[in-house]
Amino acid sequence: MSIVAVQLGQCGNQVGHEVFNTICGDVRGTHGLCSKKENEAYHDACTERFFSEAESGVPVARAVLVDMEPKVISQTLSIAARSGHWKYDDQSHFCQKQGSGNNWANGYSVHGPRNKEVIMNLVQKEVEKCDRLSGFFTIMSMAGGTGSGLGAFVTQCLRDAFPTSFILNHVIWPYGTGEVIVQNYNSVLTLSHLYQSSDALLVHENDVIHKICAQLMHIKQISFRDVNQVIAHQLGSVFQPAHTAEAGLHYSRNPLGDLMEALVPHPEFKMLGLRNIPQMPENSLAYSTFSWPGLLKHLRQMLIANAKMEEGIDWQVRPPCPGSSISSSHSTNKLLHFNTSIANLVILRGKDMHSVDLGSFRDPSLYTSWLNPQDAFNAWKTPRAFNKYEKSASLVSNSQFLLKPLDNVVGKAWNMFASKAYIHQYTKFGIEEEDFLDSFTTLEQVISSYTNL
Numbered sequence: 001m002s003i004v005a006v007q008l009g010q011c012g013n014q015v016g017h018e019v020f021n022t023i024c025g026d027v028r029g030t031h032g033l034c035s036k037k038e039n040e041a042y043h044d045a046c047t048e049r050f051f052s053e054a055e056s057g058v059p060v061a062r063a064v065l066v067d068m069e070p071k072v073i074s075q076t077l078s079i080a081a082r083s084g085h086w087k088y089d090d091q092s093h094f095c096q097k098q099g100s101g102n103n104w105a106n107g108y109s110v111h112g113p114r115n116k117e118v119i120m121n122l123v124q125k126e127v128e129k130c131d132r133l134s135g136f137f138t139i140m141s142m143a144g145g146t147g148s149g150l151g152a153f154v155t156q157c158l159r160d161a162f163p164t165s166f167i168l169n170h171v172i173w174p175y176g177t178g179e180v181i182v183q184n185y186n187s188v189l190t191l192s193h194l195y196q197s198s199d200a201l202l203v204h205e206n207d208v209i210h211k212i213c214a215q216l217m218h219i220k221q222i223s224f225r226d227v228n229q230v231i232a233h234q235l236g237s238v239f240q241p242a243h244t245a246e247a248g249l250h251y252s253r254n255p256l257g258d259l260m261e262a263l264v265p266h267p268e269f270k271m272l273g274l275r276n277i278p279q280m281p282e283n284s285l286a287y288s289t290f291s292w293p294g295l296l297k298h299l300r301q302m303l304i305a306n307a308k309m310e311e312g313i314d315w316q317v318r319p320p321c322p323g324s325s326i327s328s329s330h331s332t333n334k335l336l337h338f339n340t341s342i343a344n345l346v347i348l349r350g351k352d353m354h355s356v357d358l359g360s361f362r363d364p365s366l367y368t369s370w371l372n373p374q375d376a377f378n379a380w381k382t383p384r385a386f387n388k389y390e391k392s393a394s395l396v397s398n399s400q401f402l403l404k405p406l407d408n409v410v411g412k413a414w415n416m417f418a419s420k421a422y423i424h425q426y427t428k429f430g431i432e433e434e435d436f437l438d439s440f441t442t443l444e445q446v447i448s449s450y451t452n453l
């Protein structure tokens, strides 16, 4: 089954390009380290998922590119075409002359309705190229105006037009220090609207990825390209083909459906975070060896201590003891910042992954009590190595990982709202104070639900 990507705004287009580039580089690489048969099956599954065939033989990304200004889209199209290994469809993009000026209301209430027909026609054409559609993967930032506002509008249109298809929104969380003065307003409006129409939101925080670039990749002057490459590597490690427990020896046919089934058991909880291990500069890979038990021990501690990378993990954090009373375990959890999960999915890629013991992720004390721990944990595996890493493990988790950043964004937006700062910029495009209040209420509810796990 295929996934149609919808890249929105500057950030969405730049990240999306890097994702296709990584995926294409991975399947083309000679580093599969597995049997020829396995490699071919992986290649075929990946192609069906992400690319259609052009007459020229160059794979064409299953993607629609949308922005309100032309520069980034034209750059993105030409860099992809120049690679010679893959490209975008020349007809599958839409841009206008002027961006949304970092104003969510402009993207949502003006650009959205005005351009709905042409954007949805492009989506429809891309869908018709798929034999079977798994769903949509939208990529956008929360802080600007186009990706966030138009992105929220387009997501609603996708939900209406394709009610039975899955929608996964990938959102980039802005830097805490922020380049956009109204980024917290835009973020609150984006998240609350996506929460209504999306099946799940997969979040990457720019601050976290920046740290990974500095501390793990040892990059001195970090550009968006570096940040996007790390994000693309992490996303590729999830979306490239893998064997689910049910599919046995075949690669999973319905990647988005399988992901939702594994991770979103209740519509109130749809925030997904992603961690992977190991992550290092390419030229260090040849000199490094990893053992599965070591990788998984780190990954599990990253999960429970809510560390976003393998450096600086707090090893003091422990799951609550099984016999302890709810109230005392709750307060201990809080004290030690234990990150409670709803569901986790571990994806193992590479050598000897069949022998790996994943028992420590099945521990019921990692999970909220209302879900059967058997249903809360899933593992996907493939012997095919990913992106030159002989062994790699990724963890997608629906957990309390985003509580702090979410609380922060909502708090800052609320303080600004209380003094009515910049509200007129939104009301002039039809987003009223009432709409803000509804968005705050939606997110307060999300915060409260995750807090009470």
Ligand SMILES: Nc1nc2c(ncn2[C@@H]2O[C@H](COP(=O)(O)OP(=O)(O)OP(=O)(O)O)[C@@H](O)[C@H]2O)c(=O)[nH]1
Pocket: 008, 009, 010, 011, 012, 014, 015, 068, 098, 099, 100, 101, 102, 103, 141, 142, 143, 144, 145, 146, 147, 148, 172, 173, 174, 175, 179, 180, 206, 224, 225, 227, 228
């Ligand atoms: N990770 C990453 N973040 C980006 C990139 N480009 C912009 N951002 C972030 O995205 C936010 C700004 O949103 P943009 O995508 O630039 O804005 P837009 O959606 O095009 O909207 P307008 O400029 O208002 O038309 C800020 O938080 C930036 O840090 C990128 O290539 N990678």
